[in-house]
Amino acid sequence: MTAAFHSRLKHGLVGVSIAALGCAAAVTWYAAKGEAATAKPDVPEAKLVKAVTVKPAPQPDSRLAIGEIRPQRESDLGFRLSGKLVQRTAVVGEMVRKGEVIARIEDQDYRNRLRSAEADVAAAQAVLVEASAAEVRLGALLAKGFTTRASYDAMLKNLRSAQAKLDSAKIGLEMARDQLAYTELHADFDGVVTATGAEEGQLVNVGQMVVRIADPQARDAVFSIAEAAFSNGRRAGHPPEIMVSLLSNPAISTSGVIREVSPVADAATRTFQVKVSLRNAPDEMRFGSSVAGRVNESSAPVVMLPGSALFDKDGKPAVWIVSASSAVELKPVVIARYETERVVVSSGLAEGDVVVTAGINRLREHEKVRIAAGESR
Incomplete structure (x- = not known):
């Protein structure tokens, strides 16, 4: 073969090689383009959570x-008057009867006041008797014209004054009797003595507890x-x-x-x-x-949830519910009470609801989740 023939053969082989390489590159580009066209977009991985299935049940309430x-019924008994306690018959632990005298204070001054009040009544009665007799005499004389109307009116005035003084003396007598009665302390009802507040010989004040009794x-x-x-x-x-x-x-x-x-x-x-x-x-x-x-x-049927399931929504309690499509949604609930590690939900959940119990702070509304193996679904 001539040199010219060899030269043409060499150039032909080079051209074929270049063409083959070009075809291979084209095939590769089209293949890559096809794979890129058919590839699916990246899908965010569903978050892994723990959850429980709601089963409302009555909860035995034992506190x-x-x-x-x-x-x-208990009463602190004391005197209405101040004075020296001279007798206290009430003893802690013993029974007393209604009306029974359980203590006394010194009463000599009040007995003297009573006698004085009685004397005042007697004197007022004597004055009234005299005034009444005088009114009768002057009335008879006035009828015969032997006295003046002014004298008779003056006598009527004295009579009314005597009557008023007698009424006042009688009130004083009643007060003196009451005060003497107040020197004795009586039980208000049948009861047992639970405490004493003063001993014999002690000065007691008005209202001071002397004996405490209870039914x-x-x-x-x-x-x-x-x-x-x-x-x-x-x-x-x-x-x-x-x-x-x-x-x-x-x-x-x-x-x-x-x-x-x-x-x-x-x-x-x-x-x-x-x-x-x-x-x-x-x-x-x-x-x-x-x-x-x-x-x-x-109690009424309630739902017990771990405290980690509780979420705050606008200052109110809520929980994340997993739907049938594995998406989460926030649901408000009513809390009956909070316990050490759990909460008692009284309403807001239905039987069969799936509640997220861990990982709630990184969830978003309608976000897809996966429930960890071994957890409720």
Whole structure:
């Protein structure tokens, strides 16, 4: 072969190689373009959360409080007068009867005042008798014309004055009798003496407690609680049953109902006072005995959720609900009460709702989520 032929062959092979490379590049470009055209856009990965399925159920409500036994009716008795206490028959722990004299103060001054008042009445009566007789005489003389009308009118004035003085003296006598009676202290009702405030020989002031008595038949168990917890059960027609037992001997117990809940918290302790009226309190439940009170009742169906499920929406409680499409939405709820690690939801949720319990702070409305394995769905 000639040199010219070899030269043409060489140039032909080079051209074929270039063409082949161009075709390969074109095929590669079209393939890449096709893959790019058919590739799906990036989809955000669903967030992983923990959740529980709502199952409302009545919750046994059992709360315990420590208190003491107190009388429903108790009275501090004291004198209406000041004086020296000369007798006190009341002894702590003993029974007294209504009207019984339980203490006396020195009464000599008041006896003297009574005698003076009686003398004043007697003197006023004598003056009135004399004035009445004079009026009769002058009336007869006036009828015969032997005296003047002015003299008779003056006598009538004296008669009315004598009558007024007698009335005043009688009032003074009643007051003297009352004051003498006030030197004795009487029991207002049948009861037991729970305390004394003065001893014989001591000077007592008006109103000072000398004897304290209480009705032993009607007793309360009184509790101070941080929240008015027992009041939750004071629904109309359905007061909760309170079981009360001695701390020293729980076997000694009785039941009762709440009769009074303080509307205002104690300023120092911030607790509310609850009084439970006891039925047939055992004799062992003496005044001042420490007792435990427990209320047992079932509430309306509620939902128990961990505290981590609660979300704040405009200052109100809410929870995240997972829909059938795995999207979340915020749902307001009503909280019955807060406990140490959980909340009690009274309304806002239905049976079967799926509530997110972990990861709530990074969720957005209608965002897709995945529930962790082993969690409710």
